[in-house]
Amino acid sequence: MQLSGAQALIKSLEQQGVDTIFGLPGGAILPVYDPLIDSSIRHILVRHEQGAGHMAEGYALATGRPGVAMVTSGPGATNIVTPIGNAHMDSTPLVVVTGQVASAAIGTDAFQECDITGITMGITKHNFLVKSAQEIPRAVAAAFHLATTGRPGPVLIDVPKDITQSTMDWWYPTTVDEYDLPGYRPEVALDQQAVERAVALINAAERPVLYVGGGTLKSRASKELLAFAERTKIPVVTTLMARGAFPDSHEQHLGMPGMHGMYSAVTAIQKCDLLISLGARFDDRVTGKIPAFAPHAKVIHVDIDRAEFNKVRFADVAVQSSVAPVLRAWDAASATPHNLDVWWKEIRSWQEQYPLVYDEPLADGPLRPQHVIEAIGAKAEPGTIVSAGVGQHQMWASQFWKFEEPGTWINSGGAGTMGFGVPAAIGAKVGRPDRTVWCIDGDGCFQMTAQELVTARSEGIPIKVAILNNAYLGMVRQWQEMFYDERYSEVYLSADLPDYVKWAEAMGCVGLRATNSKQMHEVIDEANSINDVPVVIDFRTDSSEKVFPMVAAGASNDDIQVHPLQRGGAK
Amino acid sequence: MTPPEPFLGVVDHTPVRHHILSVLVENKAGVLARIAGLFARRGFNIYSLAVAPAESNARFSRVTIVVDAESAPLEQIVGQLDKLVNVVAITDISPKDALERELLLATIQTDVDNRTSLLDIIASAGAAIVDVDAKSVTVMLAATPGNCDELEKALEGFSDVELHRTGRVALPRLGKTAHAY
Numbered sequence: 001m002q003l004s005g006a007q008a009l010i011k012s013l014e015q016q017g018v019d020t021i022f023g024l025p026g027g028a029i030l031p032v033y034d035p036l037i038d039s040s041i042r043h044i045l046v047r048h049e050q051g052a053g054h055m056a057e058g059y060a061l062a063t064g065r066p067g068v069a070m071v072t073s074g075p076g077a078t079n080i081v082t083p084i085g086n087a088h089m090d091s092t093p094l095v096v097v098t099g100q101v102a103s104a105a106i107g108t109d110a111f112q113e114c115d116i117t118g119i120t121m122g123i124t125k126h127n128f129l130v131k132s133a134q135e136i137p138r139a140v141a142a143a144f145h146l147a148t149t150g151r152p153g154p155v156l157i158d159v160p161k162d163i164t165q166s167t168m169d170w171w172y173p174t175t176v177d178e179y180d181l182p183g184y185r186p187e188v189a190l191d192q193q194a195v196e197r198a199v200a201l202i203n204a205a206e207r208p209v210l211y212v213g214g215g216t217l218k219s220r221a222s223k224e225l226l227a228f229a230e231r232t233k234i235p236v237v238t239t240l241m242a243r244g245a246f247p248d249s250h251e252q253h254l255g256m257p258g259m260h261g262m263y264s265a266v267t268a269i270q271k272c273d274l275l276i277s278l279g280a281r282f283d284d285r286v287t288g289k290i291p292a293f294a295p296h297a298k299v300i301h302v303d304i305d306r307a308e309f310n311k312v313r314f315a316d317v318a319v320q321s322s323v324a325p326v327l328r329a330w331d332a333a334s335a336t337p338h339n340l341d342v343w344w345k346e347i348r349s350w351q352e353q354y355p356l357v358y359d360e361p362l363a364d365g366p367l368r369p370q371h372v373i374e375a376i377g378a379k380a381e382p383g384t385i386v387s388a389g390v391g392q393h394q395m396w397a398s399q400f401w402k403f404e405e406p407g408t409w410i411n412s413g414g415a416g417t418m419g420f421g422v423p424a425a426i427g428a429k430v431g432r433p434d435r436t437v438w439c440i441d442g443d444g445c446f447q448m449t450a451q452e453l454v455t456a457r458s459e460g461i462p463i464k465v466a467i468l469n470n471a472y473l474g475m476v477r478q479w480q481e482m483f484y485d486e487r488y489s490e491v492y493l494s495a496d497l498p499d500y501v502k503w504a505e506a507m508g509c510v511g512l513r514a515t516n517s518k519q520m521h522e523v524i525d526e527a528n529s530i531n532d533v534p535v536v537i538d539f540r541t542d543s544s545e546k547v548f549p550m551v552a553a554g555a556s557n558d559d560i561q562v563h564p565l566q567r568g569g570a571k
Numbered sequence: 572m573t574p575p576e577p578f579l580g581v582v583d584h585t586p587v588r589h590h591i592l593s594v595l596v597e598n599k600a601g602v603l604a605r606i607a608g609l610f611a612r613r614g615f616n617i618y619s620l621a622v623a624p625a626e627s628n629a630r631f632s633r634v635t636i637v638v639d640a641e642s643a644p645l646e647q648i649v650g651q652l653d654k655l656v657n658v659v660a661i662t663d664i665s666p667k668d669a670l671e672r673e674l675l676l677a678t679i680q681t682d683v684d685n686r687t688s689l690l691d692i693i694a695s696a697g698a699a700i701v702d703v704d705a706k707s708v709t710v711m712l713a714a715t716p717g718n719c720d721e722l723e724k725a726l727e728g729f730s731d732v733e734l735h736r737t738g739r740v741a742l743p744r745l746g747k748t749a750h751a752y
Contacts, residue, residue, distance in 0.1 A: 117601065118601070118604065121601070121604065121605055121608050122608055122609075122612050125654075125656070126656040129600070129601075146656065181656060182597065182630075182659050183596070183597060183655070183656055183657055183658045183659040183660075184656050305650075305654070306650050306653075307647065307650030307651045307653070307654055309646070309650070310644065310646055310647070311647060311650075
């Protein structure tokens, strides 16, 4: 069967089971948009290529399936660099197809030419410049294989226009050998000796902690984690990337560690004698000052990527594997620490002394951002998916939302990409149309990518956006208040400009506003009653609110600052 | 205040804790850029790098990289390198087990006054004269990096020298094996 390169590309994506492409056409990718008309694949036409990338990420994080984005060459390609970098930092499986100028024009500074494989070399797991139409199926199959196996990540396929316009004899690789990846071996046999040495450390532990990272979600190990944790009674912390991997309602869950982590989670790590890292990478936002991090702990480091071992922290035992098989092996070996009653007693005392708190809500406003998140959470049906941008609102969402299952928390962790929330929520809703999707956003973040609500409205993707509008770039403001003597530099945004309600309405969404507690409850109820169009709520929040607990950048986790209400020993 | 001096480069003697990585890569466009980019963005130092088609297989090339194991733990360098999809195999030879050789080519301007001393230097280094005319001599030395260093130093006294070195390649000494990752 003879196909054009463009037809082969679409057919290859269909072959991979792709149901949705997020994209925006342009010159170099034009040939591929023609066979798309006849394809079963749904295309979501975004308003900016960055939106396509973040939507694909949201889709991937909510479904566990790779997200797919397609854009044109030059500026189309560079506009999607931020999502690619974001997916790289968070190990999110993504396949990005970029158009490229015709082969003969490459290297001539042609119109809308850019070296996107060169640009993305350091922020993709791998990328391809396709050299012939006959190679398209292989490139697509290999891209999906790379994106989804081992440590997942973004893969880019750059396809010159003459390649999509030329013809090929249709074929599709059926075995991994045909992917032509002689240097790629994602499967590693489980090192039984390492497993046994880990079991010995667990058996010897008196104050262990399970430090659960995003890799636990990526390896779909939540069930195994629950079983192992319940059998061993070991306390669990879930990083920002792992929220939802272990139920927040579980009594063994201490919450999130790190810079804005729960006091008990941070302190348990500091005091533990064994830190069991499951798909976590000792990020600086978790460790704080590295020499002072978990100073008494031996470390078991489980990761599919061996380059993570000893990168930041020495691992007494390193187990190269995805998380689930290791937990099963430890269960099979009945790894069991000492009686943890004393350890738990200590942990419970920290939990009692330093729970998450915030200032009393004021009836007449301004609203407490934490209160808004709790109110939305209280009225949300189970399984609701939450996305966030980056900043204070993201930390509060992670702290005050109760995550009970995997795939319900969509956020930008490693890269910290402002503007991630709205497009990621749209992607999540496309992937999980059965679920309610809330985006908890900040006013600064919202302004970066809000135009994608036009996409949401026109494509019938009814997400709900809660803007915690404090009129500031709040996290930067917080740092300037705490570390720059309250010298506020370029952080004020205004609560009224833009008018978020009018803006929402202009984009075909329902726009609502709440300035006090009564209105807050009313607009949340109203938003929950609307299921056909996107809803945007402008919550007017207190700009002086800060995120606590906090470990200052570069400080030891022992120097965690609790909420002012809790200072001086008071609760 | 005087502005800081621009960076003019430094004579980079082989680091004491160097390792020789022999990296088999797919012979695809951009592979070298991937390796160089990785070293640059992770802050790993390359002392020398030599690339050539691999033995009897046009599909692969062999890259011999002398890395500074002071700049980053070898485990990190190898672990990150191995994640490059086009990297097929990595072996590491520690300096004490390595048979290292490098090629040096140098063209020296010469006249009646210094020709004899130049020929002495060439002879004592075990170098070969590969080209010669009335005013100049081109010599070649295939030897250990240390011997190449010595010849380079000995030629410093000559006023007009053009000297190129390839960077080293290495194999394990007989009876020793490279560590395969």
